Amino acid sequence: MLEQKINEVFGDDEPSGFGTGWWSGILSAFFGSLALGAVLCLHFPQVLTSPELRAYYPMPIMRLLIQALIVGAIIFGVASAILRRKKILGLTGMMLALLATLLGGASVQINEPLHSGPAIGLDWFLLDMLLMTLIYSPIEVLWPAYPKQSVFREDWLLDIGYFLSTHLPIQITSFLILLPATQLTTYLAIPGLLEAMGRLPWLVQFFLAILVADLCEYVIHRVFHTVPFLWRFHAIHHSSKALDWIAGSRSHLVDDVVVRAFMLIPMMFVFPHDIIVAYLFFVTLHATWTHCNFGPTLKWLEPYLILPRYHHWHHTSQKEAIDKNFAIHFPWIDRIFGTHYLPKDDSWPQTYGLHNEKMPAGFWAQTFYPFTRRRRA
Ligand SMILES: [Zn+2]
């Protein structure tokens, strides 16, 4: 398997703490790949960048960012090569940065006029990957709930594959969600409702948006757990044996699109555009955070807002918490519907993953899994 190969090529038995050249090597390889991907986006913007996002890029800042990634990859690569006996990780990062530079680096000009049309969201994948890693990886390394869990746990590459699979076809997925949403809202919209909502203070609107979204999420999430055919899609999200921020992105495309549409369509009837955009930012940050391998818990906040420990119990394979904790923002929604489970002793689950069910390995086998497997008894 590819993951084993990577571990063999880049891994070694030396310690991986700070100052051993391990993290500098990882950062070098990571920055190098991002820089190379970004330079490719500059070369082939028509095919590789999402038309919806192009208009919003402050290009001078993006170019500065690419330059910083190249310089970072080289500095960390040199540090790693000096500190560590096995040099390949640092060298790989430097090679990627060198390749990005040879291809023109940050100064590649975009000469063709760009028009909308089919494109792959490589830009969105690279940016979100960088942003999420910068936000969540440090807190997972500094304050983990499971200190023994490595960033490169089993299936880490699979989860990057899932992250890729939800980011590259952004045009198709947003079309699948927005088409029914705009159709429905054009015919069924209640103008008075939107106007009345717009008159409320911004924070109240925002809170109500989270509430409406979470009630929708609760319903559709519970349906995905209850209807056997739908469970086969959602089982993929539950197949992670360990959780961290990237494990949260393991989800079947059908699961992802249906849940987002089910939340967004009702919201579009009630909330103005800016509130929906603000909510989309919030849900990305909050839902990703609740999957983090992040230990600290604020006792006083736990009853009101979902913290990682709460969603981790949703992912356990321990009998006592199966089909519990469906909400993603407000735990008291589960309390109201009788599906709340959170041990008072601050404990975390012992085991994660599916209960009495086997999931095939690999992205494509899992993608076809819902269609091939016979119904549960
Ligand atoms: Zn679930």
Ligand SMILES: [Zn+2]
């Ligand atoms: Zn989850």
